[in-house]
Amino acid sequence: ERREDIPLLANAFSRDICERYGMALKRFSDAALQKLRGMDWPGNVRELRNIVERLVIMTPQSTIEADQIEKGAGEPRPEFDNLLSRGGTFQDFKDRAEAAYIRKQLDEHGWNISRTAEALDIQRSHLYNKMKKFGLTRGDERES
Structure with a gap:
């Protein structure tokens, strides 16, 4: 109102x-x-x-x-609910959320590292480090 x-x-x-x-x-x-x-x-x-x-x-x-x-603002998405329901520490949640977000950005940019890093506003080396940390590889559909 x-x-x-x-x-x-x-x-x-x-x-x-x-x-x-x-x-x-x-x-x-x-x-x-x-x-x-x-x-x-x-x-x-x-x-x-x-x-x-x-x-x-x-x-x-x-x-x-x-x-x-x-x-x-849309309906809660299953992937978001999955992030919340898996338990663990807050750091575990943040890591899962960060990995999911990076994976989504990589998919949206055709796994082009330069474009993805630019969209995330991080250096390419930082993106590579995060991909390694979270085990993100092209075609990997598993949850981190």
């Missing part, structure tokens, strides 16, 4: 979530906040918080953009 409160709430939720998980602060771009403001929120504040949490956890960059809202 009070759409003007959505930017304040989204940023406050992001701060709380980042603090709780020991993550660097993530902010929403103006376009992302506009996108959130234009969405329907049948679950009200609880639904907004759930989506912000999903976006904060699954977005590697420090700024959440509008296109990530579309990807993160």
